[in-house]
Amino acid sequence: MMNEKISFIHCADLHLDSPFSGLSHVSSKMFNDIRQSTFTALHSLVSLAIENKVDFVLIVGDLFDSEEQSLKALIRLKHAFEQLNKYDIEVYISFGNHDFLDGGNIDVDYPKNVHIFNEETVTYFTFNKKGKAVANIYGFSYKQRGVLANKSLEFNPTDENVYHIGMLHGSLASNTEHDVYAPFQLSDLINKEFDYWALGHIHKRQILKENPPVVYPGNTQGRSKKESGEKGCYYVELDNNQNRLEFKPLQQLRFENLEIDSSCCKQPQELEALIEEVATKTSTELGSSIITIHISSDSDHIEEWHQAGYIDEILDYINESNQEVEQWVFIRSYSIEKRVNVNKQELKQGQHFLGELLREFEGNLNIEEYLQPLLQHRQARKFLSPFSEEEQEQIRQEAEDLLMYQLLKE
């Protein structure tokens, strides 16, 4: 027997009103745009659902961050659901590690079209279309921040002849890049008779498998340098054995990493023009963007300009100049790659001070130890997270570059 075709939107990790990372001083317009971006994405999501007349919307966890949950986020969410309710679009929600059930969520009276998985054990809702059951939607919510069991094992479809859709907020057991919650093996999912696996938790969009679709839609709005490019959700159509997936971007602003070759620049002004050009191009092509520039050069100037603070000045100038435009670009930081390295290797061999210094840097450094004065500072400790290994490496590198530059300066 054939089932009615259904269409829905699959999204996850909305992280409504959760702050961005890696940004400092931005203009008030940018600040406002940034702050509103997760909501604007939500708004776009709602519009998309209404426009496509979908049957329902799946939100697979991390709608917001419990720890810093703002009332605004909840109210906006509620309004969004009310909007969907007007168009008879159902909403199925499971909570994840950021908005786990015991995380002190404020009670909100969601409209009747909202179905929340309120338990940590897998349950299901039946979706009816034209008075006939067409889909069973399975899911669970995190009760506590961490769910370490393989929840995929609990997903067992009924033998009804309907679409079976699993909502699972978790990560592949093999993925160690993120906090591993509700770990599963891809085979765990594929072996079940499910028509669609709606995953959440991983902010990077990926289709683990085409048939049946096992999909991470990624988050709806990038919030850091790592979450670059387009962000959004999947529009899905299930028509018995046919399925159609279409990614729909929702982001209001993008994080982008840009490469710039400044070899040709002889003067800081030339570099400025180059960066400005790239920034303008980015804003025109991609809309408002927060970008990280990676400057490479085979000239010695770049290090000089870097150490002399010219590049900072250039970026400040560019950032200031497009503070209030509609589609803006904010250059959050830059990195430098010197393709011509000073004869560091040779220097390292030398018995002189610089050689010794370089060898010191090469050695097993406990950087945090050197940074104790700040890290142990009573106030700073409160507000400053420890430096990650990556950051430590950056610090080490920059310190080395700084010393090299200063000591070799003629």
Added chain:
Amino acid sequence: MSENMKILSANIYGFGKWQDQQIDFRDKGLVIVSGENESGKSTLRQFILFILFGFPPKKRESYLPKTGGKMGGRLKVSTREQGIFTIERIHDRNNGAAVCFLTNGVTEDEKWLKESIGGIDYRTFQSIFSFNSSDLNQLHTIKADQLGEVLLGIGMTGSDQIYQTEKKLDSHLNQMFKPQGKKPEVNEQLINLEEIKKRLNDLKTEENSYHEKKNLETKVIEEIDELQQELTIWKKKQLYIEKQIQVSPLLNEFHETHQQLCLYKKDGEFPENGIDRYNYLKEQLMPLKSEFSVLKDNEQNYLTELERIKQLLWDPEILEEAYILSEKSGEYSQSLNEIEYLFTEISKIKKELTNDIDQLQIGLRMEDVKDLSLPFHVEETWNQLKNEKQRLSMDQENVDSETKSIEHQMKNVEESNQRINSELLPLETINDYKQKLNSHENQTKLQLFNDYNHNQKNKWQKESGQRIKQSNIVVIVCLLLSLIGVGTFLVTEINSLLILSIVLILFGIIQRLFVKNSNQRMERILNQAQTVSNSELKLEDEQFKEINTILSEQEKYLTELEKGEDDYQKLRIEQLKIEEKRIFFKTKQENLAVQIDEQIKLYPFLESVDSDYWPKLYHILITVIQRWSKITNLESAIEENKKQLTGYENEITVFFQNNDFESPQKETSEKFTFLRQLIDQQMKYKSNLEQYQEWQKQVHDLQRKITQRMKPYHEEIESLWKHASVEDEENFIKKGNNKNNQQKLENRIADIKSQLSQVLSQSELENASVKQPNEQELKLEAGIITDYLEEIELNLEGKRQALADVKALLVKMEGREDYSIVKHKFHLEQDFLKKQAKKWAVYQLAKQMLGETKQTFQKNYLPKVIKSTAYYFKQLTNNKYTNVFAPSEGDPIQVENHFGIRFNVNELSQGTSDQLYMCLRIALSEVVNEDYQLPFFIDDAFVHFDENRTKIMVKLLKKIGNEQQVILFTCRNSNEFSEEEIMDLQLV
């Protein structure tokens, strides 16, 4: 350790002041280059450095030879690994890059060179292998504890730069962060964050209170719900009480009615709706009954009527007789009418007759008519007479008119004859005119002939001209032909031709003559004709015409006159004939008058009538006679009818007398009419009788049918009575009324109940029907409830206000974005702090690393340096000082003499300390770069050395030079050094 680099010789192509210079260093360990100032020592030194390390273009340019020529040169060196090779650099070749020529013929490049000299660049070389007197002076000035610093400065980077870097880092770090500070950036940011965090926490607390507020809202809503429920309950109660009060009269009535009803309950059975049904039956019966009684009444009426009619009816025989009699009335009245008609006819005819006779006016009387008879031939006779008379008078007239017309004609002819006679001319005149006319005609004919002749002559003249011309042409032609013929003859001598020619000529001439002749003849004829001349006198045209006219007129008159005399004769004969006719007619008229008189004698009345009108009179008289006979006929018919009338009169009078009928009139016709009326009446009676009998029968039928229809109703009524156990209507109705009352009461109760049920619920109703309410008590209770309700409502109002407040607050909170904004801001500031911290961390790490490296460096190298220094110092002082100690804890460098006595460096003489520093410097270089030993470049280091010491110094350097080439640049007199080492530039 193996052989170090040695500079063997230099070949300067051009460099500064040097040009095409060959300098040999003779493979010596110590090379002393001496010369006065400006002798080119430094330039030589720069040349060597240029060849070894290369110079940037700008620097190269400053050494371009002043005199022109190419800048560059060669340096021959030997190294431990590569052996002897030559380095060549030329300024404008390959950007001053080095080319190395190996002994085995291989050529190498800059990179190879760099590797060969241990990767050391110009800067490194300068700092390690090159020093001068000022460096030594510096050593003197440094404090003991700064020796370490000095040590750091030997190598890639000067101690100054390290120091500057440290200072800079310190300043950065201080600017950024001080653990106890407030101003530095990070501290400021921390304070900023602290404030934001506090604000954030406040807002968070406020947002968390949303939860409480929400709970409060729920609680208040619940309370309001409860209150509202209570309110509803109590309002219901109030309503119930009020209803009870409202319905208490009804309830009272209910109870009373109920009691009344109980009284009726004892009565026995009564059919359902008995009265109604009974009444219905009665209603149904009523029309039947009334119909029945109407029928009865009708029947009675019919009977009475029948009796009456029967009495009025005659015996059938009398009726028969009367009938026959009445039949005769028609005949009677017909006779009567006929008589009347006849009388009128007679009078009408008589009137006409009188009219006719009167119109005749011939004195004829009625009596005359009576006896008048006209036989059939009279008419014909009269007609003949009339016609005869008419014919005669007509003939007479004709004769008269003919006579007159002839007389008239005769008179006219006579007149015309007389007139013509007067017009006629005398005969001689006429003859004269005739003669004149004849002569005129002859003359006219002559003139016409002459004219003709003249014309002919003209014509002829023309024609003769032409003829002559033609004959001339013929002559010429004949001549020509004859000439030709003669010519030909002369040539051919044919005779016939000659003859022909002669004939031709002849013919021409004859022809010409003939023509001429005929012309002349013709002319003559013509001229003769012209000779007829005009001999007579010719008349004028008008005259001629006039005479002609007169003659023709006279002729006409003569003819007319002749004819007129003939006519007159004829008319005369005619007159005579007419006269005879007249006499004939007169005789005839006389005969006719005799005949007329005969007739008058027969019929005297004709006398006054012209015989012309007799036929017409005949016809009138015939009509009169006919009418008279008609009158006679009519009179006899009247007599006949009168006889019949008398018969009828007797008959009817007898009938009336026989049957004792009184007729109101005496007239017979009226009697007949009366009789007719009587008969009609009898007929009416008879039909009435039949009608009534028919109706009587119908009434009987209807009565039977009605009785049949009434039967079931009666039966029904019977059954009703039986059911109600009564015998009669009275009891039945009485019982029925009781039942009705009971029903009414029951209805009333139901009515009350239904009214109550509109107000009261089922259970309330049941309660109320059991117990009779006490209004007083109810009113009291109502008062209490109202008070309580007011209290609840007041409470509810309060709660509602509270709910509105909390809702408003919630809405306000929901609308607020402060927390969101501050949260985002906090994170941004936190990120900014991180950024700052990272920057600080870079400085901090750099500074720490710098410090640590310094320590490591000193720790690792200082002992070596001191040891080496001690070695050199011992050598230099000829074992006077055996040991040197590194400065420590406030003490400067110390030296130990061979007695084991230690001296602070400042306790030593200037020279000795110079020596110590010299040793220290060399040791430093040695230690810092022990792997790559390039030649030492020493500039005027011995300024302060005395001769002895200088010697020792040279000795030392020489010793060092055994292992590492030393090139000493000095301006000292060369005799202070042993000769073989000196390379005096003045000598070069």
